[in-house]
Amino acid sequence: MYGLISRLKAVPGRREALVAxxxxxxxxxxxxLSYVVARDPAxxxxxxxxxxxxxxxxxxxxLALPSVRQAVERGRPLxxxxxxxxxxxxxxxxxxxx
Amino acid sequence: MYGLISRLKAVPGRREALVAxxxxxxxxxxxxLSYVVARDPAxxxxxxxxxxxxxxxxxxxxLALPSVRQAVERGRPLxxxxxxxxxxxxxxxxxxxx
Known part of the structure; x- marks a missing residue:
């Protein structure tokens, strides 16, 4: 199985929009098999x-799925x-x- | 929900034993709800x-479960x-x- 652990920073004040x-x-x-989105409490x-x-x-x-491509478009400005x-x-x- | 992301190092040559x-x-x-063990390919x-x-x-x-306490005992030397x-x-x- 293949795994990824990534950290990203939202535009200030837009973290919840990015989570969604x-x-x-x-x-x-x-x-x-698993996709988990978590906030850094710190x-x-x-x-x-x-x-x-x-x-x-x-x-x-x-990355070529329409749903993912749409999410990338919507997520990029966040x-x-x-x-x-x-x-x-x-x-x-x-x-x-x- | 509460999450943890942790990195640990096995004693050289004992990583697979620690995974088990x-x-x-x-x-x-x-x-x-989720517990995933993954190797660092690097x-x-x-x-x-x-x-x-x-x-x-x-x-x-x-941490007080017997199964977890036993695993801690067995894992510590690894x-x-x-x-x-x-x-x-x-x-x-x-x-x-x-």
Missing amino acids: VLLEGSAGMPGC DPDALWVTEVWDTRESHRAS IAGFGERHETEVAGGHGLGG | VLLEGSAGMPGC DPDALWVTEVWDTRESHRAS IAGFGERHETEVAGGHGLGG
Whole structure:
């Protein structure tokens, strides 16, 4: 399984709008086993997104989905910048239902 | 929901043993909505663990479970050290089945 751990910063005051776009845009992505959006309690503009995919190819293919492309368009003006980003090789776990 | 993103380093050559202990020890924890163990492909000793809990209290209570206490005992000699650790406030997502 392929994983991603990413941190991003919203435009000040727009974090909740970005959360909504990310959650809506990530529904029903084939091969996506887990997609979690979390606020950083220590930074009012920061978010963490953690993802698990069956394969790296499924993740790549998701970027072409109409729902994801629309979310990227809507999310772009809400994002101030990107922080650390880690690709992982997921060994297993619980809550990988998709 | 309460989240944790943690990085840890296994004793050299013991990462797979640590993965097994973490996965086994994390089964059936009340209130745990997601628990994912992932290898860092860039460091043969490093792991990421990402967790989602219904509440912070459920996470705290899990540390007293016999299964978790046993895993801590078995995992301790396999761990070389801890890296970054982030508490998060999980907004939502997919694959939060427990």
